[in-house]
Amino acid sequence: MCEELTVSLVDVLEEDEELEEEASAVLAGSDSDHCSYPQGYVKRQALYACNTCTPRGGEEAGVCLACSYKCHEGHELFELYTKRNFRCDCGNRKFSELQCKLHPDKDDTNNLNKYSQNFFGLYCTCSRPYPDPDDQVEDEMIQCVVCEDWLHGRHLGCMIPDSVELQEMICESCMNKSQFLWTYAAHLAVPGEAIQTKEEAGQSNSNTPNKEEQVDDVTAPSCKRSRDEAESSCRLKDLQAVGRKRVQSGAMFWPSAWRSKLCSCNTCQELLSKAGLSFLLDESDTVLAYENKGKNSDQRQPGNDPLMSALDNLNRVQQLEIIHGYNDMKTELKDFLQRFATEGKVVTSDDIRQFFEQQSRKRRRVDNEPFHSP
Structure with a gap:
């Protein structure tokens, strides 16, 4: 029984570490101490919108990770995940009563920034908040790689394929704005029942394999073209010719x-x-590339985890004590963080430090209490 609990503890710690790496990948890819404004329009970074400083009805604005900590502590923030080519707005003209503590000298506006309903805490084609207190349907939200809005799975207008986390999605609205994407979709997008060719449209009951479907998705030019034409050909035109x-x-x-x-x-x-x-x-523009960069920069070297090494050197009684202490601390930490989530506040390093200081004081009180046998 003790051995089973010990293994379970190690498994839990390893699982928590993996989840922590995934959850922190977005933040690890951004600077939590320095405003990103001097870097200009950052290729991709974690962003927040402050509903306290720029509420709905005003102008949209976004702030970097560091400013969310240093300048907007205690404010109601919308977590925007990541956005591309964005320059931090914190303290500019859109913030009438707030000056950036990290980089106060900023232009009035960042004209190349792109904004959306996300900056007011609204998402999807239904323009609802997330989480939505009035929506009782359990549904995942997926980000469009073009407009970067988040859409409910049930509002995508298609079936969600397996392993969606390994794929990118372009919403129907963005597809329709750039019609040539539909040509690529017929050859490159995840297969679906909606695919059909010109020949299939007139011969829906034919069992003969369609020759056009056998053409290599992108790289194969038409065999009727000369070698010179093939070398200078446009892949998009080749795909359009396939039909x-x-x-x-x-x-x-x-x-x-x-x-x-x-x-x-x-x-x-x-x-x-x-x-x-x-x-x-x-x-390298993809969110996956950004997260991998964050994971790699924040990743520990394997085999150097002092906690795992210490567990191997403890006896069964000590291991059981750690199990109970770990479970108690985990429950209290979850309750502690839940208060921040309910109030829409960002958890800072000072908040975490205060939590563990309270845990330390509580532990000292327990250790100093006299022992009473049953």
């Missing part, structure tokens, strides 16, 4: 590394630029 179609409805899910298959010829680069989608050619 594979997909019902233009619902969000599209894209597999890993799909961006590397987009055409990067001069014409397509201009097309993407006009549509504001040049970032799709940058595989």
Whole structure:
């Protein structure tokens, strides 16, 4: 029994460490001590919107991770996850009564920032808050990689594929704004029942394999073209020539590394630029790449965990004492953090330090109490 509990404790600690790494990946990729404003329009960073300083009805504004800690402590904040190409607004003209403590010298506005309903705590096509106190339906929210809004799974207009966490999603609205994305979707997006080709439209009951479906998704040019034409060909035009179609409805899910298959010829680069989608050619733009960078910078070296090493050297009685103490502390920490979540406050390092100081004082009181046998 003791051995089983000991193994369970180690398993729990390892699982918690893994979850902690995943949860902190967003924050680890951003600077928690220095305002990001001097860096200009940061490629990707964790952002917050302050409902206390810039409430709905005013102008949208976003603040970096460090400013959320240092300048907006105790305020009602909306966690925006990450946004691309954004410059911190904290303390600029949009904040009439607040000056940034970390970098007070800022321009009145950041004209290249892009804002959305997210900055007022609203999400999805239904424009509802998250979490939504009036919504009793359990549903995951998925971020569109183009507009970066978060949509309820039931409002995507499509079935959510398995392993969605390993894929990127583009919402139907963004697909329709850039029609050429539907051509890519017919070849690159996660397969769905809605796929059909020109021949299938007229021969829906045919059992003969469609030759066009056998063409390599991106790299294979038409065999009728000359070698010179093939070398200078546009991948997008090649796909359009194949003629594979997909019902233009619902969000599209894209597999890993799909961006590397987009055409990067001069014409397509201009097309993407006009549509504001040049970032799709940058595989390091993805949230996954950002999180991996944060995990790598904050990751411990394997085999150097002092807690795991200490557990191996304890006897069964000491291990059981740690189990009970760990479970008690975990419950109290959960209750402690829940208060911050309920009030919409950001947990700072000072808050965590005060929590463990209280735990330490409580432990000393317990140790000093006289022992009474039953």
